[in-house]
Amino acid sequence: MYSEKVLDHFKNPRNQGVIDNADAIGQEGNPVCGDIMKIYLKIKDDKIDDIKFETLGCAAAISVSSALTEMVKGKTLDEAEKMTKDDVVEYLGGLPAVKVHCSMLGVDALHAAIMSYKEKVAANS
């Protein structure tokens, strides 16, 4: 079943919530598949100054979202972009095989948020 670290993040999710004036938002998944992950970013000097998540899904989905925010907070956008699903799985001490797709969804939501920020910056410059 789930590792202790997964259960810890599930029970006490880090950085859960909304950033009202977020600089970028990324969302992946849909209600039919059952998992939706939404990532809010506040960015300062190309670094992730603040990050929050909202997630609908199973314990793995919630833990992945929580762990992900903890991992990238304070990182530069380039560093955060390099993050892979394997990094999250490793950070959580493993995930059951059928749940690995949850980690992909989280990473995709983060990447979507960063990409939308970079596009916004490019359009304004």
Place this chain on the structure above:
Amino acid sequence: MSRIYFDHSATTPVDKQVLKAMTPYFGEQFGNASSIHSFGQAAARAVDKARRQVAAVLNCQPEEIIFTSGATEANNLAIKGLIKGLALKGVNQPHIITTAVEHDAVIEPCQELEREKLARVTYLPVKANGMIEIEALEKAITDETALVSVMYVNSEVGVIEPVKEIGKIIKKINERRVADWEKKRVAERGPKPQLIYFHSDTTQAINFLDCDMQSLHLDMLSLSAHKIYGPKGVGALAVRKDTPLVALLRGGHHEKNLRSSTLNVPGIVGLGEAIELAKNDREANNQKIKEARDYLVERITKEIPEIVCNTDIANSSPAHAHFSFLGAEGESILLALDMDAGIAVSTGSACASNTLKASRVLTAMGIKQEDTHGAVRFTLGKANTKADVDKLMEHLPGIVKKFRDMAPEY
């Protein structure tokens, strides 16, 4: 933390009286029931007693009981054993009718027979409450139909299938087929008409409903001990005599050569005791369980918004209450209840299954895919009280709210 168990459809604790009856057969009465010496004979007598106990509850003959490792094996034996038995009599690719909401232990043997081209199978659809329509069953019956298998109580949502009505219809059709055949002149008769055998998986029904094979017009009935406060690893298939069944397991000539394997004497003793107890206490247990279940349904319905009750309370076992908590996910609710409150439930959420597929039963009932994710099943047992429900309700509304608050709007 004192724990509360609301997952009796998964399994039940062994009743103290059952355990007491079983205990000697692990130690001092350890004999092999096939042995002729006194050790063996003591074991054989215990098995005979259990056989009579099971037969008495099912209203069949003791020699019509085949002990198995559980209901899964009993279902496999009933379905594959019958179709193989018919094949030996020259019946080529007979037709099976079952339902879309059966347990996998019925569905998968049927699928195996289809793959091997040993049978054709019709999976009857169900109404929104999970019940099949008698008319649809009648329409599906053809001259080639040799087996109808319909569960008595659905394990997920608890709906009671109209087994007795189905049994009556099948009996009538069989009688008509034989009468029509007998009316013909001997020279014109041809082979005897195909009779329809009727099987029911009553695993989830024994606790709550009368499972009299005569009044239900059943030819075969499967059951399991661990769902009725008996031990795991033992069950039975009751088979009316003259049903052309062949064995799936060979090599020991046990159970009239229909199920080889050294008899699980303590398990069988436990099954006998458990089924007798289940019948004797049925009315009292039903009343108590129903009271707690109805209270649970009432409180959830009143106190938690955005829910759907998937159990048709008027047509279900007294133990089931199956809900969809919209906008929250079932596995998360299950784990939070377990971790925060020591309360055990089950979920039909795809996320909790190894295949990540939504429950076949919920899908067959027409429940929208997005609403299956928040599915949580409560199945009560004879030890549950209203106080257990009160304890649940101290935690459940907050847990559901927590996950709803965590979810993004969509």
